[in-house]
Amino acid sequence: MIVTAWRATSLAQGTPPGYCAGLMLYRSFVTVGGLTMVSRILGFARDILIAAALGSGAIADAFFVAFRFPNLFRRLFAEGAFNAAFVPLFAKRLQGEGADAAKTFAEEAMSVLLITLLAFSAICMLAMPWLMLILAPGFVADPDKYDLAVLLTQIAFPYLLCMSLVALLSGILNSMHRYWVAAAAPILLNIVLIAAISLAIALGYSQKPGAGIILAIGVFIAGIAQTILLWVAVRRAGMRLSLRRPRLTPGVKRLIGLGIPGLISGGITQINIVVGTVIASMQAGAVSYLYYADRLYQLPLGIVGVAIGVVLLPDLSRRLQAGDHRAAMDSQNRSLEFGLMLTLPAAVALAVAAEPIIRVLFERGAFSPSDTAATAPALAAFACGLPGFVLIKVFQPAFFAREDTKTPMRYAAFNMIINVAGSLALFYAFAQMGYHPHVGIALATSLAGWINALLLWATLSRAGNFQADRRLLRNLPLIILASIIMGAAVWFALGPLAPYFSAANPIYLQLSALAGLVGLGAVVFFGTVLLTGVLSPSQFVRKLRRAS
Structure with a gap:
């Protein structure tokens, strides 16, 4: 089965650049983007229920901080950053050495990943009362909110372990042109959380700590469900993985060498959002305002940006491995064109109509008109950076496919410095002016995203690895x-x-x-x-x- 699929892939690689090759790329974008859209729509239904039940109070803030940490790793792993290291190495073995060599490498990577994250998760869960001082220092002033955030994060944290497996299994499927199952996995998260918040409401836990606890348990259950779905899909694809004794083989060492910078560079947008959450914890309700705004601008970013990141990396890896640089350049141009054609109008619309969008989607139950007035400008500020975030998704795979994760990592580090400095400066500047301080955090995140995108573009252009076509x-x-x-x-x-x-x-x-x-x-x-x-x-x- 694997061999048959790979032969079909090899034939596809011979397609000359142009509309046919572009349409094949677009079909993959549509597959991933369409399923991501279903997931994000269900995510809106989930957030509408959470907003109605929790609003922007202490319990909502505690849950969003608890959810942010494992969700950061979900986005780092499942939405392309882990694939920055794994996919090029796996694809190289699949194409150059065959399915057995690729399977061996995947098993070696899985064993080391699992043992490392088991230890990491155990340490973090035990140390969470102290880690929360870093994640949400502003919560210290409210001991009840602080203790609840610690408890909810400990409950939800094993989701990280599940996402490590989901990431690896998704990379295998994506390298074999099997995109739909990996793209559909996040749908399970939203279905489980919709059921969880509905149960909490039915039990009368609205605006009570019990709702947060039920939601945190739902996050953990969703992680298990996604892992099972991907495991079954990989086995059906003919790749029957088994656990090995963890060893630092040359392939695993190479994965680690590429993976650490890849995680930083590929996930810088999410890291910046976590940084913003830390700063926002110093303002009552700001964590919730930024969360709701983030969920809305993440819809086009998820549908378009994630689709590009997931599809473009294995496509570029295969074409560069085959020496077809002209087709690789065409893939990048079509990805950029596709991404901007969908995200530029989305960014403009979110910025212009931020207030009615927030009001219609969230203003009911515990979510008040004052919450709408505070969330809408944050959404408009995030929207300003949306095209920049998508450009990052287009340009980073060109580095990752060449097994260069250090250059994007350096830019990501610079990006994070700009984001932290900008967030702090604008947060306090807006507070001094009597305006919503958290909007400064959103603006700084957008600015940092644009700077990162421009640095990536300039480097690719100077090296001759990207040139805009006619x-x-x-x-x-x-x-x-x-x-x-x-x-x-x-x-x-x-x-x-x-x-x-x-x-x-x-x-x-x-x-x-x-x-x-x-x-x-x-x-x-x-x-x-x-x-x-x-x-x-x-x-x-x-x-x-x-x-x-």
């Missing part, structure tokens, strides 16, 4: 123009639709108004894109049939 140079200004036109249309529509966004209206009326606003933006943007020739429906259909 199609990208033609389409990019048109995509920017279409986004500006769409933003203007959405801004003008906000006035007439404002009465329908009121929390006093039935939820179906609010959602209908928001859907109408989103629909208007989509029609204006894609209509402009079609009129300017960025997309040609007839040409797309013709090439799709030819590629089939």
Whole structure:
């Protein structure tokens, strides 16, 4: 089964750059992005329930800090950063040495990873009362919130161990062109947490510590469910892994050498968000405001950025291993074009319509109008950095595929310094001006993301590893123009639709108004894109049939 799949891959590698190769890449993007969209929509349903039950009070802050730490590792591992080290090495063995050598390497990596993280998890869970001083120093002023955050983090922490296995198994499947199962795994997390918060509400635990405890247990259960799903999928793909005695073989040493910088560089956006959480803990409710805003801008970033990160790395690794540098360059150009065509309009829309979006999705139950007023500007600030975050997802795989994780790591370290300094400076500056201090944290995160993206682009360009082709140079200004036109249309529509966004209206009326606003933006943007020739429906259909 593995051999058959790999032969099909080898044939695909011979595809010349152009529309057919681009469409094959787009199909993979759509597979991963579509399932990620399902996961993020369920995530919204989850967060709407959490907002209604917990609002932005002490229990919500405690749970979000508890969830942030294992969730950081989920995003570091499952959404591409671990793959930065594992996928190129696994793909090299699969293509150059065969399935047996690749299986051996995966088993060696799994054994070392498990024993390391078992020890790490045990130490962290025991030391959590002291680690919380680092994770949320502002909670010290409220002992009850501090103790609850410690307890919830200890309950949820084993999720990290599950995600280490999920990451490795996802890397195996992605290297074999089997994207959908790994992309679907996060759906289980949201289903379990929706069930958990629904149970808490049914038991009368709204705004009570019991709701946080049930949610933390749900995180742990979701990790086990995702691990089982991926394990079964890998076995069905013909890769039957078994545990080995942990040994630092040459392959494992190489994985560690690439993995540590890869985790830092690939996960810098998430690390910056954790840094922001630490600083935000000094302001009551700020952790929750940033969490809700983060969830919204993570929707397009997850659908587009994660899809690009997951698909592009193995694609570039295979093409570079085969010496097809022209096709690798085309993959990067098409990924950049695809990413910006979806995220630029999303960023503009989130910035222009932040307040009605927050109000309609979250303002009910324990989530008050003052919470909307505090969360909306944070969402707009995060939206400013959204295209930069996607550019990072496009440019980093070009380094990782060449087994260079140190260059992105250096830029990530610089990025983190900018983020920490900027967050602290803007947090206190905004507080002095009487404005929401946590918005400064969101702005600093966006600024740091853009600087990181520009550094990656400049380095690739100087080395000759990225050059914008004629199609990208033609389409990019048109995509920017279409986004500006769409933003203007959405801004003008906000006035007439404002009465329908009121929390006093039935939820179906609010959602209908928001859907109408989103629909208007989509029609204006894609209509402009079609009129300017960025997309040609007839040409797309013709090439799709030819590629089939």
